[in-house]
Amino acid sequence: MVSNVKSYTLIGVNAVEVLVQVDASRGMPGTIVVGLPDSAVKESRERVKAAIVNSGYPFPAKKIVINLAPADVKKEGTIYDLPISIGILVAQNIVSGKRLNEYLIAGELGLKGEIRKVKGALAAAILAKQKDYRGIILPAENAEEASLISGIEIIPIKHLSEAVAFLNGDIQIEPITKNLIENNFSFTIDMSDIAGQYHAKRAVEIAAAGGHNILFVGPPGSGKTMLSRRIPTILPPMTEKEIIETTQIYSAAGMLNGIITERPYRAPHHTVSDVALIGGGSSIKPGEVSLAHNGVLFLDEFPEFKRSALEALRQPIEDGEVTISRISGSVTFPAKFMLVAAMNPCPCGFYGFEDGVHYCTCSPAQVKRYRSKVSGPILDRIDIHVSLPAVKPEELAKMEKGESSEKIRKRVTKAHERQKERFKKLSFSFNGKMDSKAIKKFCKLTEQAEEILNRAVKTYALSARAYNRILKLSLTIADLDGSDVIQPKHIIETLGFRENISTN
Ligand SMILES: Nc1ncnc2c1ncn2[C@@H]1O[C@H](COP(=O)(O)OP(=O)(O)O)[C@@H](O)[C@H]1O
Ligand SMILES: [Mg+2]
Incomplete structure (x- = not known):
C-alpha cells in the first residue's frame, strides 16, 4: 500500500x-x-x-x-x-x-x-x-x-x-492562533544620544525620509558607526506585510528566534565573502543584502570591501532583489534595503579633517588610491555624501542633546506617506528610486527655485547626474516640509550638502 x-x-x-x-x-x-x-x-x-x-x-x-x-x-x-x-x-x-x-x-x-x-x-x-x-x-x-x-x-x-x-482523532490539539503583532518600539538607543552633528543628523533624516542611500566620510571616532546604528530608530514601524517578508527570509536562512518586528540592521565586516554578502552557497542561502531587507545595510570601511562585492551590490540596489544563478536554476531573494556606508577620508583617517591635534600622514598618491577603491557606479547610487568632523571630547559634554528618534520618526513617516501616494501606480515608493524620467515628471520647482538651481549648475559645472541627485533630495526635503513643489529653501538646503556637489 x-x-x-x-x-x-x-x-x-x-x-x-x-x-x-x-x-x-x-x-x-x-x-x-x-x-x-x-x-x-x-x-x-x-x-x-x-x-x-x-x-x-x-x-x-x-x-x-x-x-x-x-x-x-x-x-x-x-x-x-x-x-x-x-x-x-x-x-x-x-x-x-x-x-x-x-x-x-x-x-x-x-x-x-x-x-x-x-x-x-x-x-x-x-x-x-x-x-x-x-x-x-x-x-x-x-x-x-x-x-x-x-x-x-x-x-x-x-x-x-x-x-x-x-x-487518529484520539486527541484534540488547540491550533495556535494568529499573534497580534505588537509593534512597540523597544530600542535602547536613540538619536538624542548624539550630541551636536546637526548637519549629519539632518542628512540622515533626509536619507531615511526619501529612501536615499547615504555615505559618511569622517575621521575615526567622529560618530559614523553611532549614527548609522540609530537609523532604524527613525524609520516607521514595519507594516504587517514587511514583518512577514523579513521573518520569512530569516526563517529560510534558519536564523529565526521569534518574529522579526524591528527593522533589521546588518553590518557585515569588510572581509565578508561575496556569497555571504549577496547570497548563494551549495544550498542557496540568503545573504546579508537579503537579511537587511526592509532595513539598513551598514558597510563600514567602505573602500576595504572587495571590488567584486561592491559591484555585486548594484543589482539589489537597483532592483530591490537579488538573483542567484545556478546550473540547477536561479533563485531570487528580496533585498530592499537602505545602504549606509562609512569611510575614512584616507588610510590614516585625517585627510581634510586636521584638527590641530591630528594631522594626515598619507601621501597624495595614497589618498587618491584609497578613494579610487570605491567605484564610480556604486557612488552614483548613493544620493547623499556627508562629511562628519569629530566633536572634541571637552565640547561633547557641553553640547545639547538633540531631538528624540520618536520626533524625527514622525516627520519621516509623514514623508513616506506622501511618497506612497505619489508613486502609488508605480513599482517603487521612494524619491530615492526615481529614474531620470520620473524625476522630470515629479520634481516640480517654483520659478525662483529653478533659477537658483540653474545658477548652481553653472557655478559648479554640475553633471547631469549631480543635477538629478539635487532634484531627488530637494523633493524629499519638500516632502518633509509638506510641500508639493520644490521651493528655493529646499534647493538651498540641498546645495548645503556641498560634498554632494563635488562628487559628480
Ligand atoms: N556626537 C557625539 N555624541 C556623543 N558621543 C559621541 C559623538 N561622537 C562620537 N561619540 C563617542 O565616540 C565613540 C566613537 O564613535 P564611533 O561611532 O565609533 O565613531 P566612528 O565610527 O566614526 O569611528 C562613540 O561610541 C561615542 O561614545
Ligand atoms: Mg566606526
Whole structure:
C-alpha cells in the first residue's frame, strides 16, 4: 500500500509542495529514499527508524521505498523526518490516512521521537493557505512564525506520538492562533544620544525620509558607526506585510528566534565573502543584502570591501532583489534595503579633517588610491555624501542633546506617506528610486527655485547626474516640509550638502 503525506521544500524564501510517498511491500527488509534527496535526507532514514521504535511503534520488516516528488526540485535538510514516519505508520495501519489530505506536515525527529524545528515554516504556512489546506502540522518551536498567517490551523507538535494521536482523532490539539503583532518600539538607543552633528543628523533624516542611500566620510571616532546604528530608530514601524517578508527570509536562512518586528540592521565586516554578502552557497542561502531587507545595510570601511562585492551590490540596489544563478536554476531573494556606508577620508583617517591635534600622514598618491577603491557606479547610487568632523571630547559634554528618534520618526513617516501616494501606480515608493524620467515628471520647482538651481549648475559645472541627485533630495526635503513643489529653501538646503556637489 502506498501512503501519501504532503510536505514542502524551499526555493529561495518560498515553499513549494513536496509529496512524500511511502510504499511498504514484501521483499528484502530495508529502506531506500528516491527523488533527488540530499545527504541529510538519507540520514533521515536512521532517525526515522529509531524514532518509530523508541516511540513504541513497530518498524515493518518489509522493503520500504520512499519517494519525494516532484523529483526535479532539490530537497534538503530534515523537514521530511516526520512526514516519512507518518507515511510508514500509515502503511502499517497504525495511523489512519483520513486527515492526511488536509494538512502539510514537517518536522525533524530526535532519536526518541521528539520533534525539532525546521527551516521555512512561515513559507510553508503561506503555501498551505494558498492551497486551501486546513492547516499545517509542524514543530511547536515553529508555531509562532507560522501563526503570522491567519485562516489556517497551525498545529504544534512536540513528539511523534502526538502527531499520531492527532491524526487518529484520539486527541484534540488547540491550533495556535494568529499573534497580534505588537509593534512597540523597544530600542535602547536613540538619536538624542548624539550630541551636536546637526548637519549629519539632518542628512540622515533626509536619507531615511526619501529612501536615499547615504555615505559618511569622517575621521575615526567622529560618530559614523553611532549614527548609522540609530537609523532604524527613525524609520516607521514595519507594516504587517514587511514583518512577514523579513521573518520569512530569516526563517529560510534558519536564523529565526521569534518574529522579526524591528527593522533589521546588518553590518557585515569588510572581509565578508561575496556569497555571504549577496547570497548563494551549495544550498542557496540568503545573504546579508537579503537579511537587511526592509532595513539598513551598514558597510563600514567602505573602500576595504572587495571590488567584486561592491559591484555585486548594484543589482539589489537597483532592483530591490537579488538573483542567484545556478546550473540547477536561479533563485531570487528580496533585498530592499537602505545602504549606509562609512569611510575614512584616507588610510590614516585625517585627510581634510586636521584638527590641530591630528594631522594626515598619507601621501597624495595614497589618498587618491584609497578613494579610487570605491567605484564610480556604486557612488552614483548613493544620493547623499556627508562629511562628519569629530566633536572634541571637552565640547561633547557641553553640547545639547538633540531631538528624540520618536520626533524625527514622525516627520519621516509623514514623508513616506506622501511618497506612497505619489508613486502609488508605480513599482517603487521612494524619491530615492526615481529614474531620470520620473524625476522630470515629479520634481516640480517654483520659478525662483529653478533659477537658483540653474545658477548652481553653472557655478559648479554640475553633471547631469549631480543635477538629478539635487532634484531627488530637494523633493524629499519638500516632502518633509509638506510641500508639493520644490521651493528655493529646499534647493538651498540641498546645495548645503556641498560634498554632494563635488562628487559628480
Ligand atoms: N556626537 C557625539 N555624541 C556623543 N558621543 C559621541 C559623538 N561622537 C562620537 N561619540 C563617542 O565616540 C565613540 C566613537 O564613535 P564611533 O561611532 O565609533 O565613531 P566612528 O565610527 O566614526 O569611528 C562613540 O561610541 C561615542 O561614545
Ligand atoms: Mg566606526
